[in-house]
Structure formats: C-alpha cells, structure tokens
Amino acid sequence: MPRMKRIRRLAALTLAALTLAGNALASDSSGFDPSNKEQLGQFVHDYLVQHPEVLLDAQDALQAKQQQAAQKKVAKVIADNRQALYYAPGDLVLGDPDGSVTLVEFYDYNCPYCRAAVSDMKTIVANEKGLRYVLKEFPILGDDSMAASRASMAFEMLAPNKFKTFHDRLMAIKGSADAERAEKIAADLGVDPKQLEAKMKDPKIGARIRQTYALADKLNLTGTPAYVVGDMAVSGVIGADALRKAIGNVRACGSTTCS
Known part of the structure; x- marks a missing residue:
C-alpha cells in the first residue's frame, strides 16, 4: 500500500x-x-x-x-450514462432485445478470460429469460486488439446481419486476433477485405472507442472482461454463479444486493 x-x-x-x-x-x-x-x-x-x-x-x-x-x-x-451503456449504436445485443434486465460486458478480442467465458455467457443468455446482453468492445491489450476491434466495428457497419457470426468466429480464433485474421473472416462471409480496411478508418469508429474508454474510466473498469448490471460495475472474472445471482437480485429488488 x-x-x-x-x-x-x-x-x-x-x-x-x-x-x-x-x-x-x-x-x-x-x-x-x-x-x-x-x-x-x-x-x-x-x-x-x-x-x-x-x-x-x-x-x-x-x-x-x-x-x-x-x-x-x-x-x-x-x-447518468444509461443511453451510452445500454443503447450505443453498433453494440452486439444478444438474448431478449426488450429484456427487463440488461447485462453489459466490456471485452477485448485478445482477452483469454473473455474467450474462456463465452460458453458460460451463452448458457446464461439461454437460461435467463428476459435478459438483454450487450457486448461492448473495449480494446485495451495492444495494437492487435485495437485493429481487431476496428475491423469488427467496420464489419458491423458493412454487414450488420452477419455481425454475430463474424464476432463469434473472431472471438474463437486461436492465437492473436488482428486485422489480417479479421479480414480473412470478413472475406469468408462475403465482405471485401479492401472495403473493410477502408471502413476501419471511419471517424465514427474512433468516436465509439473513445466513448467506451470514457465510460470505463467513469466506472473505474480497468480490465477485461468487465461487467455492468443493475447498480454494479466490476472488472475481472467473477463467475457465472455470481452473475446469475446479480441478475436475479436486480429482478427481485432492482439492485444487485437485496437486503
């Protein structure tokens, strides 16, 4: 200390x-x-x-x-930041889009803990009815992560209907997720890599990343994965059981901790 x-x-x-x-x-x-x-x-x-x-x-x-x-x-x-947290354009939304409880995950494509948590998150989304699950890109692990995130956002702008498939494949990649591998996945899904590369320079993408950094700073989120649900914001792996408990408490009393 x-x-x-x-x-x-x-x-x-x-x-x-x-x-x-x-x-x-x-x-x-x-x-x-x-x-x-x-x-x-x-x-x-x-x-x-x-x-x-x-x-x-x-x-x-x-x-x-x-x-x-x-x-x-x-x-x-x-x-105070409800709109930016829950309804930012381009964020991948899974589960119930009109769910009564929203869980936000800040993630990095090269975060091993984010990758390891994918199966747990799929189970939570499948079993927690009325849960709206928002995935927010938070590239903090170097240049490859930044490039992968820019490519991901660019792909969403070019082919939103295929974005979940792109996201799942990039998250499941072995080794480092970078621009080259993102472009290969994009090509497999029918998006021209050159068009993707050009879109990665769109000023809107930089603005989105800066907004996410600002939100994380306000919430004191310093690593990935990080979660926001109800009145709780926490960095690091907290486990599926803790997340389910927090979601249940928000449903029951409006807070992650019920008296």
Whole structure:
C-alpha cells in the first residue's frame, strides 16, 4: 500500500477509534477531565491498549462506509450514462432485445478470460429469460486488439446481419486476433477485405472507442472482461454463479444486493 494511503487510513482509523473511546469517556464517572489534552491522550492510549479490538471494529466500519459510498457513485454513473451503456449504436445485443434486465460486458478480442467465458455467457443468455446482453468492445491489450476491434466495428457497419457470426468466429480464433485474421473472416462471409480496411478508418469508429474508454474510466473498469448490471460495475472474472445471482437480485429488488 502506498505510504500516503497508509497514513490516510491510519488517520481515519485513529479518528474512528477516538470516537469509540469518547463513547467510553461519556460513561466514565471517575472525574475524568476531557479538557486536559495530556490526560485525554493517555486515556485513549490506555483504552486502545486494553481494547485493541476497537481498531478492528473501526476498520470494518470504515471499509463498509467506503464501499457504500463507492456503490452509490457507481450507481449514479450508470444512471447518468444509461443511453451510452445500454443503447450505443453498433453494440452486439444478444438474448431478449426488450429484456427487463440488461447485462453489459466490456471485452477485448485478445482477452483469454473473455474467450474462456463465452460458453458460460451463452448458457446464461439461454437460461435467463428476459435478459438483454450487450457486448461492448473495449480494446485495451495492444495494437492487435485495437485493429481487431476496428475491423469488427467496420464489419458491423458493412454487414450488420452477419455481425454475430463474424464476432463469434473472431472471438474463437486461436492465437492473436488482428486485422489480417479479421479480414480473412470478413472475406469468408462475403465482405471485401479492401472495403473493410477502408471502413476501419471511419471517424465514427474512433468516436465509439473513445466513448467506451470514457465510460470505463467513469466506472473505474480497468480490465477485461468487465461487467455492468443493475447498480454494479466490476472488472475481472467473477463467475457465472455470481452473475446469475446479480441478475436475479436486480429482478427481485432492482439492485444487485437485496437486503
């Protein structure tokens, strides 16, 4: 943990501990004078030595408070960016297009965890009725990923009816997904590689990628896969069971965590 972060955490824990110690002072009937700073400092020291569990209680309370604040911030960002998250033109939408619950996945064609999760996601989409599954391209793993993403977006603009097939084949490729392999898949599906290459330079594609980066930054998404559902945004593999639970909770109470 960085030094300044440790200092801030220690200060917060100390303040919380002082508050708890102050509660003990309030019930003290020994004639203690709280205006005496030296006496107060000694009392707090002695109290914490005798009751070290207070620091653990303070740490738990601090972490819970920070998590609640972070969750509220994420929920607001999701609400404020609903259109860009859920309804951006060109995003691949699977499942029920009019579903009552939307799950968004940020992915990179060269992300091994995204590839490994494909079968689980297909099962979730097949079994979760009323789920709208949005796939959002988030190329963060280098030049090949950027080229593959541009090719994918270009293909969607040229042949939207074949986009899912293109996406599935590019995601299933062995080795690195890049422009050359994307163009080969496009050719197999009847799209001229030269036309695809030219379309990859369309300014709209760059704008879409920048918008996705901006959304990820606001949501503090730093890796792939990343998921947004209900009021939750999380980076990394969380597993099919956790996703199903979050989806079920959103249906039940409107939040990924039901009380």
